[in-house]
Amino acid sequence: MSEEKKEKKNAETEQLKAEIKELKERLKAQQQLLREAKLPVLVLIEGWAAAGKGSLIGELISEIDPRFYNVTSSVIIPEKDSRYPFLYPYAEKIPENGKIMFYDSGWMEDVVRKYVRHEITKKQYKERVRSVNEFERQLRDGGYVVLKIFLNIDKDEQFKRIAAIKEKANTEWRVTDEDMWQHREYKRFKEAYETFMEETGETVKWHVLDADKRKEVIHDALELLVKKIDKALEKGKYVGEPFEEEFPLIPMPKLADVDLSPTISDEDYKEKLKKLQKRLGELHNVIYRRKIPVILCYEGWDAAGKGGNIRRVAYPLDARGFDVMPIASPEPHELNRQYLWRFWTRLPKTGHICIFDRTWYGRVMVERLEGFCSEKDWKRAYNEMNEFERQLTDWGAVVLKFWIHIDADTQLARFTDRQNTPEKQWKITDEDWRNREKWPLYEEAVDDMLAKTSTENAPWYIIESNDKKYARIKTLEIIIDALEKAIKNQMKKELD
Amino acid sequence: MSEEKKEKKNAETEQLKAEIKELKERLKAQQQLLREAKLPVLVLIEGWAAAGKGSLIGELISEIDPRFYNVTSSVIIPEKDSRYPFLYPYAEKIPENGKIMFYDSGWMEDVVRKYVRHEITKKQYKERVRSVNEFERQLRDGGYVVLKIFLNIDKDEQFKRIAAIKEKANTEWRVTDEDMWQHREYKRFKEAYETFMEETGETVKWHVLDADKRKEVIHDALELLVKKIDKALEKGKYVGEPFEEEFPLIPMPKLADVDLSPTISDEDYKEKLKKLQKRLGELHNVIYRRKIPVILCYEGWDAAGKGGNIRRVAYPLDARGFDVMPIASPEPHELNRQYLWRFWTRLPKTGHICIFDRTWYGRVMVERLEGFCSEKDWKRAYNEMNEFERQLTDWGAVVLKFWIHIDADTQLARFTDRQNTPEKQWKITDEDWRNREKWPLYEEAVDDMLAKTSTENAPWYIIESNDKKYARIKTLEIIIDALEKAIKNQMKKELD
Numbered sequence: 001m002s003e004e005k006k007e008k009k010n011a012e013t014e015q016l017k018a019e020i021k022e023l024k025e026r027l028k029a030q031q032q033l034l035r036e037a038k039l040p041v042l043v044l045i046e047g048w049a050a051a052g053k054g055s056l057i058g059e060l061i062s063e064i065d066p067r068f069y070n071v072t073s074s075v076i077i078p079e080k081d082s083r084y085p086f087l088y089p090y091a092e093k094i095p096e097n098g099k100i101m102f103y104d105s106g107w108m109e110d111v112v113r114k115y116v117r118h119e120i121t122k123k124q125y126k127e128r129v130r131s132v133n134e135f136e137r138q139l140r141d142g143g144y145v146v147l148k149i150f151l152n153i154d155k156d157e158q159f160k161r162i163a164a165i166k167e168k169a170n171t172e173w174r175v176t177d178e179d180m181w182q183h184r185e186y187k188r189f190k191e192a193y194e195t196f197m198e199e200t201g202e203t204v205k206w207h208v209l210d211a212d213k214r215k216e217v218i219h220d221a222l223e224l225l226v227k228k229i230d231k232a233l234e235k236g237k238y239v240g241e242p243f244e245e246e247f248p249l250i251p252m253p254k255l256a257d258v259d260l261s262p263t264i265s266d267e268d269y270k271e272k273l274k275k276l277q278k279r280l281g282e283l284h285n286v287i288y289r290r291k292i293p294v295i296l297c298y299e300g301w302d303a304a305g306k307g308g309n310i311r312r313v314a315y316p317l318d319a320r321g322f323d324v325m326p327i328a329s330p331e332p333h334e335l336n337r338q339y340l341w342r343f344w345t346r347l348p349k350t351g352h353i354c355i356f357d358r359t360w361y362g363r364v365m366v367e368r369l370e371g372f373c374s375e376k377d378w379k380r381a382y383n384e385m386n387e388f389e390r391q392l393t394d395w396g397a398v399v400l401k402f403w404i405h406i407d408a409d410t411q412l413a414r415f416t417d418r419q420n421t422p423e424k425q426w427k428i429t430d431e432d433w434r435n436r437e438k439w440p441l442y443e444e445a446v447d448d449m450l451a452k453t454s455t456e457n458a459p460w461y462i463i464e465s466n467d468k469k470y471a472r473i474k475t476l477e478i479i480i481d482a483l484e485k486a487i488k489n490q491m492k493k494e495l496d
Numbered sequence: 497m498s499e500e501k502k503e504k505k506n507a508e509t510e511q512l513k514a515e516i517k518e519l520k521e522r523l524k525a526q527q528q529l530l531r532e533a534k535l536p537v538l539v540l541i542e543g544w545a546a547a548g549k550g551s552l553i554g555e556l557i558s559e560i561d562p563r564f565y566n567v568t569s570s571v572i573i574p575e576k577d578s579r580y581p582f583l584y585p586y587a588e589k590i591p592e593n594g595k596i597m598f599y600d601s602g603w604m605e606d607v608v609r610k611y612v613r614h615e616i617t618k619k620q621y622k623e624r625v626r627s628v629n630e631f632e633r634q635l636r637d638g639g640y641v642v643l644k645i646f647l648n649i650d651k652d653e654q655f656k657r658i659a660a661i662k663e664k665a666n667t668e669w670r671v672t673d674e675d676m677w678q679h680r681e682y683k684r685f686k687e688a689y690e691t692f693m694e695e696t697g698e699t700v701k702w703h704v705l706d707a708d709k710r711k712e713v714i715h716d717a718l719e720l721l722v723k724k725i726d727k728a729l730e731k732g733k734y735v736g737e738p739f740e741e742e743f744p745l746i747p748m749p750k751l752a753d754v755d756l757s758p759t760i761s762d763e764d765y766k767e768k769l770k771k772l773q774k775r776l777g778e779l780h781n782v783i784y785r786r787k788i789p790v791i792l793c794y795e796g797w798d799a800a801g802k803g804g805n806i807r808r809v810a811y812p813l814d815a816r817g818f819d820v821m822p823i824a825s826p827e828p829h830e831l832n833r834q835y836l837w838r839f840w841t842r843l844p845k846t847g848h849i850c851i852f853d854r855t856w857y858g859r860v861m862v863e864r865l866e867g868f869c870s871e872k873d874w875k876r877a878y879n880e881m882n883e884f885e886r887q888l889t890d891w892g893a894v895v896l897k898f899w900i901h902i903d904a905d906t907q908l909a910r911f912t913d914r915q916n917t918p919e920k921q922w923k924i925t926d927e928d929w930r931n932r933e934k935w936p937l938y939e940e941a942v943d944d945m946l947a948k949t950s951t952e953n954a955p956w957y958i959i960e961s962n963d964k965k966y967a968r969i970k971t972l973e974i975i976i977d978a979l980e981k982a983i984k985n986q987m988k989k990e991l992d
Binding site (some may be wrong): 029032035054055057058061062063065066067070071073102104170171173174282285286288289307310311314315316317318319320321323324325326328331332333355357423426 | 525528550551553554558559561562563569666669670778781782784785803806807811814815816819821822827828919922
């Protein structure tokens, strides 16, 4: 290189260094603004093994206060050992309002690697791509700033880097067998990465950065992040528009048209209860052994008998294999994240049963009616919840939703009884009476909910509960039927 | 059996059934009182494989509302795969105020099984017994109702039960290899269980129930629980007394006697910083590979320079292997549990570094001075935190604690600078000024803390930070020195 060229090169490097320093200062200044605007920022850094994802993140965070960011490094669990939906570990880590979360690789690597490895089928791959698009759109629509970067290096560069790391005893462990295997399969990975980015670049754009040049990549990533945050700060928290999506829906009656007269005799009840509980206990063994996750969702009027219904279902279940999740008003740390987060983090493991005592449908009932979210938010939620549930059934879960139904007179009688019975008084609050006054509004909301979210994969069942015993028997029968079908379906697939 | 005897037997069974029903009703009535009294209840059910732990829990919860209880089933991770202190999975699950948590086996089975299996040494066993006693005492002293039950069956009965379960295809999977092995090693287990119960029965008593008789065991467990809760409700939330324990303490100077004049030249700083960061980066590789967990605790005056110090330490670390945990005021769900819970749940994995930006020592500083806990609570905390840290170092962690120290004049200068610099204003709040007025009280609290909690295994270091650059270099040197020692110690042990 001539003296002149060298000088020019040096001047360029100095210029780049100065710009990086300035961008870091800008990011540092943004952290407080993000907190004030309650904006959550999610930065996904994907890319080739040895492309420098970790050290890039090290640079991005170097001037930020630890109160404003977190870093999560993905450990991809082999498909056969995975006990949760594939998005679970990533959904679990979404940032709270005012914070930046850096993902040192994430769902892209998870899906691509498993597909290249033939751990998942083409069908599963497609489902996962769809889930990824839904997941990212839901975050964006919920006001998340999402930035996706892919660090690109060619095969020669990857070889150089892997060799350099392996050379030193102290760093050799950093190159895993998985990395070596990726290097050998560079071409297949290249194709898979490119396809995945094409398939998932519409809602949230991918930024492919050339990672050969260390300083440039730091500069460019910083610039992308700073500009994206600036734009979000300027525009304010984004609220996504409601949208139509075609889900195969099961037609549901209006609540007003439901016949609430069915009853059961005490004798019949006792006999059936015992038989059904025994059968459910047996099936629990089977689904546990076959690793089928089961999610039972309970919604219903106050005093409709949800609690007693749940207890009858839970009684025959092995305590090691089920959980009841009572859902109360969200706590501050839950309000600070996308509304489905507190349900993602409560999902059961494969083979386990989770009974939700109230669910994510609070979004389109109490949150809608009390104005806890915007109109756009709850209108968007029908589709978002359908998508969420499809992600659960894609995973293999049985999802059943029960609306425990009574009429207003029955509710009044039960409220009055609670009021007059000392040991039941805690069950009745002023809020219950206030909600009761809004019965017609709730009825409208429930009708909307049942009409828009009873999908074939996650159907609603209206359980007539003026007679609580009748309701329990009906619920048990539906659960047993669904579990038997799920087991048969799994057997069929095994024989295919 | 004669007709008369049969009748007597039947009458007894009916009597027992009636009593069980009544006890369940009483427990049901207690749930609301527990909530009002904010009492957390922890029920540990241990016992032989196939003794019926799960089904006992099923009975105990059968009438309780899901809002008032949870069940957790222990999965014991083999020692070699375990990435957290052995108490971690149990500490993570402690109940919140007003709730009952049922443990379907827990720390007893964990310690005993690993000891019988020779997965842990005699020394480790003894450390764990001590940790268990500390853990249970801390919960009790923090107002937890703790009930421990052991379900006992003899070898013949165990055989009968295992055989019955294995007979059916559907339940066969429930008998694990581990269970079969326990049955073969019945005698060794018996001895180990008995010894463990002797060693851990002083603070919280063990109740050994004869699990042969199903109805009796349900009755007795219910009775124990109901009575224990009644007593706690009557007496109110227990607050443990402070106690003396001999920890080997390192003598610490009073803050007033610390010479804050040390400085470093810019040139020296730059050179040393670069060298030390490089070294720390190398050591991070080694401790990652050797799976040594590292916990760095930062406390100090407002504006002492904690943030900048932490950033200099974090900069050379690989993002995949460290986390900075900023500790703010506890959130409601954290306040609802024992005060160390939010630190247990933030511990690093083996091989990872966790930097706590403020720590559990808030208990004996802000919580003491602002009256957020009782005098007994913070006075007890010195020992409790020493115990907690010993549990961490028993696990193999390096624990270092830094008090970032400045004088009042320097703080005033920095506060004023923050006030006058727009982009720094967010860093200074009214609370900082209020805290500053209490400087003498804080100084007393910090002197107490340093005197009582600088243990040999988890020492405090006072970092003179009037010159922030000097402080950063000193901190880096201490960390590097400690890591080098920890690595050497591990090597020595391997060669022993």
